[in-house]
Amino acid sequence: MKKKIRTLILCLVVLCCFKSKSQAQLPNCSTVYYDDYQAVWAPFFGVLVPWPGPSTLKLYNFDPAAAISPTNPSLNTISFPPSFFGGLTVSKVLNSNDPTLTFYGIYGSPMIPGDVRFCYYDPATSTWVMTNHQAFEAVNIAAGGNGIIYCYDLINQKIYTYDGTGDASFLMTIPDMDPESPSDLVADCEGNWYIMNFSGREHPPFLRKYSPAGVLLESWNVSNPNNYRILGGGFAIVGNTIYTDVILPVSLELGLASATITPGTIVFNNVSQGLPTSATTPAGTGYTQHIIGDMGTCPQQIPLTASISVTAAPTALCLGTDVTYTATITGGGASPQYQWFVNGVAVPGATNPTFTYPTALNEQVTCQLTSSSFCVPERVIMSAPVSVDVVDGSDPSLSYPFEKICEQALQTEPVFLPPGGTFSVIPANGLNVNSTNGKVDFTGSRTGDYAITYTTKGNSSCPSKSISVPMKVMPQPQAKINILDPFISLCQGGEIRLETNHYPNTNYHWWPQHYFSDNFFENSVTGKFPEGTSTVSVYVENEYGCVAKDTTTIKLEACCKFDLPNAFTPNGDGRNDYFAPVSMSDLAIIDFSIYNRWGQLVYKGFGSDARWDGKLKSKELAQGIYNYMITFTCDNQQFSRKGTINLIR
Incomplete structure (x- = not known):
């Protein structure tokens, strides 16, 4: 029977870089490292699958930025010691001040009690150091950026920590883990560690994030809609993507499933085949080609971010009430710094995680975090403003300019x-x-x-x-002037009757008053208007004091007619003492001359004051018949008229 097994890559890129101190190919954070193992066919839930066997003691480099080729992955110049068992991770030498990255692993035999121990490659001497520090049954390791290597005992679901000074220390037992899960841990730069239950065969699948002290920080549900299976192996997190090695349902080939880490549920919908290999597949059972069994990358492969959020208590209040604001942070490091702001201005001395302040109307309170962790790329973060409902709470006042008004x-x-x-x-x-x-x-x-x-x-x-x-x-009265005598000329008369709406208990006032007699307080009036255009208004005020107004114009054409008496008696009695024209219009008299019967000129005048008093040079003339001649302009036209006048004494 022929069986085909593909190579499996367990992680991708990482983000930072350190340089090697020696000619040996020490790790850097842009390369994925993995060891490989011979595999033996073994039944698993009724299906024959490859089970990792002895290590080949080979260490491989894979550049995820380059294409897969005969030289990528490539063999590292460093090989594992003969007693190497597995459990590969990348870390600086624990309990030292040397930042150079190197490799850690597990040596010994899990079949011998107390024989599973830690080893590391010393970059200073280019040799493997067997620490003799026990790892117990925790053969799967992951280094955190806090100087700790975390160890996972898959069989007993136990987590240990190792700091390089002695045997690993028990940290906690992981609840709800299934045996069919990745035999691996992932840790980040701050030392938080992640573990995954993938299959969900006995317990609901999950991904969990724990603090270095073993406190659960975050949890996600895991969904496997394509029914990928897993047997040991590893998983990795790069950025916001999670990878795990799986067995494909139909072909039984090894592949790499991936998913995006989002809040709530992580869905593994994507899968890729493993790396190619030149090894052959034998017939029947027995050892076959190499498969990747473990990997190592820097803890910086999981990008950490600092965050800060603010809550307030109370969130609804009257103006002048104290509000206590509380900042909650992630990625703050061991010594985070706080600074509170009100409307963008820093409050002196407000540098604690809590801040009590009598918040005013429309004020915004924020808090700035300065992280002490060098694992976060952006250390200074400002929170969003917290929502606080502040109202004035004082007694209201209201006034209008008046309590009564006209519609x-x-x-x-x-x-x-x-x-x-x-x-x-x-x-x-x-x-x-x-x-x-x-x-x-x-x-x-x-x-x-x-x-x-x-x-x-x-x-x-x-x-x-x-x-x-x-x-x-x-109520508002209405005012509308009606002209009852629609005259158009003074020749028809100068008096015109006007009226407006009539209301009881209402005052009327016509303006200008000089057009009217003393009846200008009635709704109906008679006015005397000159030639030309006159403007007249009426004000109507009802019993509520509401006033309406209307205005109209009256236009009368000039009347060029005038009258001259046929006799006058200049005797000083104040009646008919002068001889002059009488007209409805203002005549512009150019010449007004009077002659006696012999044609002698006895009077000559012009203008509006032209009139004869029956004298010549202040001497009274004898009664009798006299002749007159008058020349005048009216309405832009010139007129002349002559006749006789009888002077009576």
Whole structure:
């Protein structure tokens, strides 16, 4: 029977880089390292699968940035010691000040009690150091950036820690782990470690993150919709992607499943085949080609970020109440630094994880974290503002310029405190009140009595308060001037009757008053208007004090007709003492001449004062018939007229 096994890569890229001190190919953080093993066919749940056998003692380098080729992966110049069993990880030499990265592993036999121990490659001497420090049954190891190597005993689900000074120390037992899970741990730069239950055969599958002290920090559900199977092997986290070696359901080939780590559930939907190998596959059972059984990368393969969030208590309050803000951080390191800000300004002395402050209206409180961890790329982080509902809580005040107003008035604005509340009106129909600023728009308003209410903003800890003021909308009179005598010329007469709407208990005032006699306080009046255009207005004020106004123009054409008496008696009695033209219009007299019967000129005048008193050079003339001639302009035209006048004494 022929069987084919593909090589399996257990992790990808890592992020930082250290340089080797010697000619040996010491690890760097841009390369994936793995050892490999011979495999023996063995039944597993009724299926014949490859089971890792003895180590080949070979160490391989794989550059994930380059294409797979006959030289990638490549054989490292460092090989494992003869007693090497497995468990590969990358770390600096524990309990030393040398930052050079090197390889750690496990040597001895798990079949012999107390024979499983730690070894490492000494970069200074280029030799393997057998520490004689026991790892117990925890043959799967992962180095954290905190100077600790974590060890996992798959059979007993136990976690140990190793610091390079002595035997590994028991840390905790992992609950709910299935045997069919990766025989591996992953650790990050801060020493937090991750473990995964993939199959879910006996317990729901999960990925968990623990602190160096064994406190559960975070947990994800794991979904395996394609039913990939797993037998030992390893897993890795690079960035936000998780990888694990699996057995494909149909071909039974080894592959690498991957998924994106997202909050909630991690779904393994992607798979790729392992690395190619030149080894042949024998017929039947027995040892076959090499397969990758473990790997090693830097702890910096899992990028850590510093984060800070802020909570407040209470979150709803009246103005002036103290609020206690609490900052919760991740990636802060051993000595995180805090600085609290109010509206972007640092508060002196506010450098603790908690901050008590009487928060005012619309203030924003934030906290800045300065991480002491060198594992995070961005050490200074500002929190988002915490949401706190602060309301004024004081008693409201409300006033309008007036309590009574006429309908169809202009808008009016109130004075109110505190700001931020809402306005309402009862009855709701008939008066338009802006709910935000309280402006009253009287367009289309109805007469009547209203109550306008201002309600302050409240919350669960600071109830709202209300205040109401009355508003009376009074009827507005109408004013419309009607011209009852539609004259167009002074020749028809200068007196014109006007009237407007009549209301009881109403005052009328016509303007200008000089056009009218003493009846200008009535709704119907008679006015005397000159030639040309005259403007007249009426004001109508009802019993509520509401005033309406209307204005119109009256245009009368000039009347060029005039009258001259046929006799006059200049005897000084004040009656008919002068001889002059009488006209409805203002005549522009150019010449006004009077002659006796012999044609002698006895009077000559012009202008508006032209008139004859029956004298010549202040001497009274004899009674009799005299002749006159008058020349004048009217309405931009010139006229002449002549006739006789009888002077009577």
